[in-house]
Amino acid sequence: MGRPPCCNESGVKKGPWTPEEDEKLMDYISKHGRGTWRTLPKHAGLNRCGKSCRLRWENYLRPDIKRGKFTEEEEQLIINLHSVIGNKWAKIATHLPGRTDNEIKNYWNTNLRKKLLQMGIDPETHKPRTDFNHLLNLSQLLGLSNLGTSTSPWTNPLGLQADVTQIAKLQLLQNMLQLFNGTSLVNIGNPYLLGNQILNPLDTFLNGTNILPDKDSILRGLEYANPVGNNSGLFLSQTYSDSSVFKSRTEKENETNQEFLGYNQSISTFPENQAENLLPALVASGPRSSTFNQMDFNYNAARMSTQSPSTTFEAWEKFLIDDDESSGSYWKEILDLTYPLSW
DNA sequence: AACCAGAACAACCGCCCTATG
DNA sequence: ACATAGGGCGGTTGTTCTGGT
Known part of the structure; x- marks a missing residue:
């Protein structure tokens, strides 16, 4: 028997988070810590599944998250790391303080990948395109x-x-x-x-x-x-x-x-x-x-x-x-x- | 000003691994 | 050994933003 989906409850809200929801989540975590994500929404008064709360916190609300444009050094580091370990975004993120795996992944897909292709470099192998x-x-x-x-x-x-x-x-x-x-x-x-x-x-x-x-x-x-x-x-x-x-x-x-x-x-x-x-x-x-x-x-x-x-x-x-x-x-x-x- | 296309980004989905009872 | 919960991860989707016409 496989694992049931985490959010199979009906009536759980999906989609973009509102400022009020963010406020509730931050408020709860600042007072009680993370605890277990599954029970957190109920205690925090959120009509969300635990997984959604975790992602919102990890990718957006966490206080140590660095926002703004990636620097030249960060770009180079991502490219170098990617050439060695591939699409291991979480691992790559550990080398870039304040950046989340999701952010790096998005940045790769929307910017760096294209940049490499434009230069005639295969973004998967990091070698010149043999095409x-x-x-x-x-x-x-x-x-x-x-x-x-x-x-x-x-x-x-x-x-x-x-x-x-x-x-x-x-x-x-x-x-x-x-x-x-x-x-x-x-x-x-x-x-x-x-x-x-x-x-x-x-x-x-x-x-x-x-x-x-x-x-x-x-x-x-x-x-x-x-x-x-x-x-x-x-x-x-x-x-x-x-x-x-x-x-x-x-x-x-x-x-x-x-x-x-x-x-x-x-x-x-x-x-x-x-x-x-x-x-x-x-x-x-x-x-x-x-x-x-x-x-x-x-x-x-x-x-x-x-x-x-x-x-x-x-x-x-x-x-x-x-x-x-x-x-x-x-x-x-x-x-x-x-x-x-x-x- | 309205429309459209493409870019950017946040969020979700599904799978996997590990811990626990 | 097995079932299940919790959480992590990578891929994908959907929405919003932006620039061009």
């Missing part, structure tokens, strides 16, 4: 936008707006760079991936040079990551340095606390010269690399504190958007060579 059509769409969008730059600074004959183009660039480059990032962790001997020129365009931007890596370097990198004959798609060859990506959720959860201790304390676990070569990951791409990514986030956040872009997102955006006419053809060239058959 080849998605990448083709981006590159085609970019190609179209390059046709019309002479008519107006903001639009082209096809009506593509500049910001759409920029988003496309952002997504495409992010996909490419994440590929390098994942690969570089294991392919230490790859001569094409170790040079600062190809591995860290953000560094050059932050140093004020704003020089893009040369096209040949990028293509050599792509070729290295995708040897001839591998037709499985540009981003399917991403590899990891150990088998931890295949661990079960439970194993991942057990590692979570250690991972996040690592986040805060440190950076010393990773050689500094290699840290210099890491790309600024926008999100953690897996349990093994999450420490790298948070470290990288801190590293770049610290470096960017004296620069105008205030966040990693903004820095990437600026890197991609502040280009001139010549970089337009630069992108076109890269795409032509990357997807020769798709144009």
Whole structure:
């Protein structure tokens, strides 16, 4: 025999809480404590089921609840935690004082999920989307936008707006760079991936040079990551340095606390010269690399504190958007060579 | 001003786990 | 061992808000 529903009594009120009901609930709890939720409504004079009272208290009335917009740091923390433990909202909430699991879950579903998708990142796996059509769409969008730059600074004959183009660039480059990032962790001997020129365009931007890596370097990198004959798609060859990506959720959860201790304390676990070569990951791409990514986030956040872009997102955006006419053809060239058959 | 669509958020539902008798 | 209560959790739904036309 299964457990009966908690609120099968007829006549119990449902729906939004009124200020009077809130008042009664808060008043009762402040005087008597929580006690058992099932009996609480009766004692508090509420025509609600106990479960409804509990949710109202836990998600809304509790005095230690923090309201208002999520900060950049909270966003980043949610993304990092989600990449490690998945949809464990209650666990994630324990790392964000004052935020409820419900609030975090809602925020994820309405904001962060979309943000990651827009950047070409799969919000479930936190890896670049391997959907080849998605990448083709981006590159085609970019190609179209390059046709019309002479008519107006903001639009082209096809009506593509500049910001759409920029988003496309952002997504495409992010996909490419994440590929390098994942690969570089294991392919230490790859001569094409170790040079600062190809591995860290953000560094050059932050140093004020704003020089893009040369096209040949990028293509050599792509070729290295995708040897001839591998037709499985540009981003399917991403590899990891150990088998931890295949661990079960439970194993991942057990590692979570250690991972996040690592986040805060440190950076010393990773050689500094290699840290210099890491790309600024926008999100953690897996349990093994999450420490790298948070470290990288801190590293770049610290470096960017004296620069105008205030966040990693903004820095990437600026890197991609502040280009001139010549970089337009630069992108076109890269795409032509990357997807020769798709144009 | 009215309408509509999409976003945001609060609340509910159903399942699960644990404690207890 | 089993039934049941209590509570936690994640997914989903329904309502409200907001911005655009």
